[in-house]
Amino acid sequence: MSAPETRMTRQRSVILEELRKIRSHPTADELYGIVRNRLPRISLGTVYRNLDFLVEVGEIVRLSSAGHAMRFDGDISRHQHVRCIHCGRIADIVYPLPAPSVDGIQEVEDFASIFASRIEFDGVCQPCAVAG
Template identity: 55%
Template sequence: MEAKSPKRMTKQRRIILEELRKLTSHPTADELYEIVRERLPRVSLGTVYRNLEVLSESGEILKLESAGSQKRFDGNPMDHHHVRCMGCGRVGDVEVVGDATLPALENFRCDGFSITRGTLEFTGLCDACKDKLDEEGAMPEAATQTRQ
């Protein structure tokens, strides 16, 4: 699917994009709203949500959606992969190193579909949740809910 050109770049949209591109934390709309409010104190949460959708639809940013999780946004629109913590939901970028090769889309088939794009998301535990697991000896609550 080809990205649509964005509606005009309003001041609010430009600032939302600038703030998102400064981050590598893949924030939720609520988290980004708190950051954007420092530059635009009168911005509404609805405005941030709407502009993130417009930027996502235009291909300026990525919207990361996973069943049962809040949407997160990535200011890097280039194809890359992610890991999501089963404990706290934190998302990070995955770097492919060494001789790791990923399968090509043409190697996948599904009746009734023409596959045009794919994303790969790994799951695991971030260092903070792993440390908590090591200390407490139990999976974080969110991780046990994710695995059910």
């Protein structure tokens, strides 16, 4: 079996550039529409595969929550998000709170270790609040 592809291809570079330009935390389908402006022949499957690769190598973050479409974030700095409970829109928290410490958490059934924590907030975005 051959080693997985690890180089930054033109397609990966364009996907990464476009994702880092926007703050809307797009879905793969939304990003596909944006990337096609620069790479008209790219397929949706290629976008999905390259997003998976970029997540695996730590260049982007995958944001997933039950009941909502998976979204992606090109900003890998430490920050938190708020998600609209109506439409699923995600926004960055400008002044993030410190993540809860995992120090002292011991013996959780079926877990060998706990090494990180994160906070995600729920809310209602302005367009959903106005639509009421």
